[in-house]
Amino acid sequence: MLESTNQRITSVGIDIGTTTTQLVISQLTIENTASGTLVPRVEITDKEVIHRSQIYFTPLLDRDLINAAAVSQIVESEYQAAGLTPEMIDTGAVIITGETAKKENAKAIIDALAGFAGDFVVATAGANLEAIYAGKGSGAAQYSAQRHQVTVNIDVGGGTSNYAVFHEGKAVDSSCINVGGHLIEFDRQGDRITYISEPAKIALESTGQRLQAGERVTLPQLRPIVKAMAECVVDVLKTSTHVGLTKELLMTPPLQLAQSIRKVMISGGVADYVYALNGPTTMAEVTAFGDFGPLLGWELRVSLEKAGFVLEKPNETVRATVIGTGTQSVNLSGSTIHLQENTLPLRNVMVISPFISTIPETPQKIAEVVKTQMLRLQVDHSEGVVAIAMRGPRTMSFADISILAQGLLLGLEDYLSTDKPLIIVIEADCGKVLGQCISASANRSLEMVCIDQLEVENCDYIDIGKPLMGGRVVPVVLKTLVFNR
Amino acid sequence: MAVANNELEKVIIQSVMEELAKKGLLSQKGKDHVMSAAMMDTPIVPNTESKEMVTFPPQEEMQISNPFNADAVKAMKKLTPARIGIGRAGTRPKTMSLLRFLADHAVAQDAVFLDVSEEFLQRMNLMSVQSAAASKDEFLQRPDLGRRLSVEAVKTVSEKCEKNVQVQILIVDGLSSSAIEANIPDLLPALMQGLKSSGIKVGAPFFVKNGRVWIQDHVASIVNSDLIISLIGERPGLGTAESLSAYMIYRPNENTVEADRTVISNIHKGGIPPAEAGAHLTDVIKQILAAKASGVKLNQQK
Numbered sequence: 001m002l003e004s005t006n007q008r009i010t011s012v013g014i015d016i017g018t019t020t021t022q023l024v025i026s027q028l029t030i031e032n033t034a035s036g037t038l039v040p041r042v043e044i045t046d047k048e049v050i051h052r053s054q055i056y057f058t059p060l061l062d063r064d065l066i067n068a069a070a071v072s073q074i075v076e077s078e079y080q081a082a083g084l085t086p087e088m089i090d091t092g093a094v095i096i097t098g099e100t101a102k103k104e105n106a107k108a109i110i111d112a113l114a115g116f117a118g119d120f121v122v123a124t125a126g127a128n129l130e131a132i133y134a135g136k137g138s139g140a141a142q143y144s145a146q147r148h149q150v151t152v153n154i155d156v157g158g159g160t161s162n163y164a165v166f167h168e169g170k171a172v173d174s175s176c177i178n179v180g181g182h183l184i185e186f187d188r189q190g191d192r193i194t195y196i197s198e199p200a201k202i203a204l205e206s207t208g209q210r211l212q213a214g215e216r217v218t219l220p221q222l223r224p225i226v227k228a229m230a231e232c233v234v235d236v237l238k239t240s241t242h243v244g245l246t247k248e249l250l251m252t253p254p255l256q257l258a259q260s261i262r263k264v265m266i267s268g269g270v271a272d273y274v275y276a277l278n279g280p281t282t283m284a285e286v287t288a289f290g291d292f293g294p295l296l297g298w299e300l301r302v303s304l305e306k307a308g309f310v311l312e313k314p315n316e317t318v319r320a321t322v323i324g325t326g327t328q329s330v331n332l333s334g335s336t337i338h339l340q341e342n343t344l345p346l347r348n349v350m351v352i353s354p355f356i357s358t359i360p361e362t363p364q365k366i367a368e369v370v371k372t373q374m375l376r377l378q379v380d381h382s383e384g385v386v387a388i389a390m391r392g393p394r395t396m397s398f399a400d401i402s403i404l405a406q407g408l409l410l411g412l413e414d415y416l417s418t419d420k421p422l423i424i425v426i427e428a429d430c431g432k433v434l435g436q437c438i439s440a441s442a443n444r445s446l447e448m449v450c451i452d453q454l455e456v457e458n459c460d461y462i463d464i465g466k467p468l469m470g471g472r473v474v475p476v477v478l479k480t481l482v483f484n485r
Numbered sequence: 486m487a488v489a490n491n492e493l494e495k496v497i498i499q500s501v502m503e504e505l506a507k508k509g510l511l512s513q514k515g516k517d518h519v520m521s522a523a524m525m526d527t528p529i530v531p532n533t534e535s536k537e538m539v540t541f542p543p544q545e546e547m548q549i550s551n552p553f554n555a556d557a558v559k560a561m562k563k564l565t566p567a568r569i570g571i572g573r574a575g576t577r578p579k580t581m582s583l584l585r586f587l588a589d590h591a592v593a594q595d596a597v598f599l600d601v602s603e604e605f606l607q608r609m610n611l612m613s614v615q616s617a618a619a620s621k622d623e624f625l626q627r628p629d630l631g632r633r634l635s636v637e638a639v640k641t642v643s644e645k646c647e648k649n650v651q652v653q654i655l656i657v658d659g660l661s662s663s664a665i666e667a668n669i670p671d672l673l674p675a676l677m678q679g680l681k682s683s684g685i686k687v688g689a690p691f692f693v694k695n696g697r698v699w700i701q702d703h704v705a706s707i708v709n710s711d712l713i714i715s716l717i718g719e720r721p722g723l724g725t726a727e728s729l730s731a732y733m734i735y736r737p738n739e740n741t742v743e744a745d746r747t748v749i750s751n752i753h754k755g756g757i758p759p760a761e762a763g764a765h766l767t768d769v770i771k772q773i774l775a776a777k778a779s780g781v782k783l784n785q786q787k
Contacts, residue, residue, distance in 0.1 A: 037748045039757045148557035336765045398671040398760040433675050433764035440682050
């Protein structure tokens with residue numbers, strides 16, 4: 001019955017973006033913070049970044065394909081620099097972002113990193129998640145909770161700008177627009193265009209300019225198009241109905257703006273130029289990195305200030321996403337849960353939420369809903385393990401929890417007959433008693449993971465780690481794999 | 486002077502009543518009733534025919550006028566049931582917060598002075614016995630009496646309870662009957678199910694009226710169980726009157742001290758939900774049985 005009062009886990013975050021690739025390793029301390037006479041409450045009490053990698057240019061095979069082998073070399077050498085071996089990594093996430101978030105890239109990277117990136121690290125992508133990690137890494141989430149003000153973080157990278165709106169520390173809205181500092185490429189410190197990406201061509205068309213790869217440009221020629229892009233970024237903060245260029249460049253539904261925004265933080269590679277004292281005055285300054293990032297940053301600041309937004313300085317700029325990924329990707333389940341398993345850790349468990357609003361009244365009706373969902377899944381594809389997610393039982397009464405348990409068992413009869421583990425993720429604090437009820441209703445012993453106090457509404461897949469703190473909690477990574485859905 | 490005071494009193498009563506009526510918290514009829522009593526200088530006789538209920542605005546409503554940052558107050562209010570963000574009228578509380586305070590105090594007093602209803606005990610199928618304290622007053626004035634069973638109760642327990650079980654469950658009103666009625670219907674079945682699934686032998690749970698924590702030692706001496714657990718109403722506060730604690734002890738005897746008990750407190754819908762607490766208590770009981778110790782002795786073994 002040995003129960004330590006705290007435990008440390010090592011988490012890795014890897015961000016593979018359009019332009020740069022980075023890695024951070026952090027150490028999370030988890031502790032039971034409840035006093036002796038209360039039910040335990042295990043929380044992450046400290047997050048310390050113990051290693052920051054260099055910022056690498058993302059190794060590419062061609063314009064769209066990532067050189068996964070080179071990425072794995074980067075990871076390997078950074079582990080060495082940090083003095084860690086893959087076995088010492090407990091958890092974490094790889095996030096593939098922006099333009100590079102294509103399916104073939106994700107697959108290649110999962111394969112390339114599977115061998116040595118730790119037992120638990122997996123590829124994750126998705127504009128929403130990237131935006132949220134960036135906002136957590138930059139400090140916008142914390143700022144919104146400390147100052148009690150709605151704060152938006154815009155992570156402006158090479159290919160995309162990702163918005164995450166935070167209210168009291170929680171992400172409430174997110175969006176993504178195809179504006180970034182690397183959409184037009186130049187000779188370094190020169191004025192000759194070497195490449196114009198599709199979204200930049202759209203922007204050029206809308207400003208009526210004709211620029212082509214190979215041409216030389218002056219600052220006054222370049223400025224209008226960069227300004228137009230910057231204004232698109234700011235438009236998204238002003239209204240939720242869009243026309244013209246903004247509409248064309250939006251990659252996801254726009255921000256809902258349910259709460260009005262005044263405070264803005266910018267992170268990402270372009271951010272340092274947003275907060276610079278002066279804007280670039282020569283083409284050589286603009287194209288210092290072979291793109292127009294410095295100019296975009298400056299124009300963004302001008303547009304934001306003109307529109308009356310207040311700019312706040314982030315804690316992290318270019319490293320915000322990777323720090324967010326490394327320190328914020330791990331969630332802990334509630335501290336009273338039901339585990340009866342030998343299968344953890346589990347990776348890429350598909351999450352299904354069968355109940356749209358409230359849970360039906362009888363076990364039969366609950367079973368019907370679950371069965372319908374499971375059938376749909378079979379038609380689609382998957383023979384894999386699934387997690388059934390829900391808000392809570394109809395009420396928190398023991399009777400309703402029992403009914404839910406019976407309904408779930410009945411609805412999952414076929415699934416369980418194939419000896420797959422039963423995985424339940426419930427938001428209300430009743431995971432332990434629900435698991436106990438399921439166990440009592442089943443007439444045989446089940447492999448079961450019944451965890452609570454996790455919101456998984458917006459995610460597609462979860463990873464569930466090995467139990468920590470003597471089986472009190474499990475670490476969970478929530479993932480959205482589909483980009484631009 | 487007396488007359489002047491009287492007049493002033495009337496004016497105050499009138500303006501309070503009007504304020505309440507304006508906020509829709511008091512019907513015209515209710516207001517007239519109170520006013521006429523005030524005007525005639527007769528003590529108010531409660532209008533027992535009226536079933537009128539006063540409805541308070543939701544507790545999370547922010548009462549500060551012209552706050553600098555309303556979101557901040559709302560966020561803080563979410564973190565605590567304490568009376569913050571209630572504003573003020575001069576140096577005093579606003580009418581609404583004062584009334585809420587009085588109402589919560591009344592709820593707390595009811596929790597202590599009311600009995601757990603017969604109907605509830607029947608519905609839960611609980612045998613009922615009483616401590617040596619014959620009335621609520623005696624219970625409150627004489628803590629020692631609440632710590633042992635009445636002569637009659639000793640007889641009932643020795644005759645009716647199963648002996649030498651692993652676990653005996655007591656439900657004790659303690660200082661909050663409301664906590665019993667609010668939590669036991671969800672806690673007890675969850676706990677019984679958990680113990681049964683774990684193959685633990687449990688005696689039939691029963692109820693003790695006017696009981697305190699230590700009464701478990703007396704019961705254990707009669708039923709000779711390995712572990713005895715009391716689910717007892719906590720002293721009510723102004724935040725909640727429905728909080729329940731579980732006190733567990735392994736084989737108490739005459740040398741038993743407070744540190745020998747393991748306690749899980751704060752069981753109510755705003756703390757740990759009662760059904761989840763039942764499942765958690767099963768784990769704690771298993772630990773105590775395995776360690777053959779409770780309280781500090783159990784923690785030292787961990």
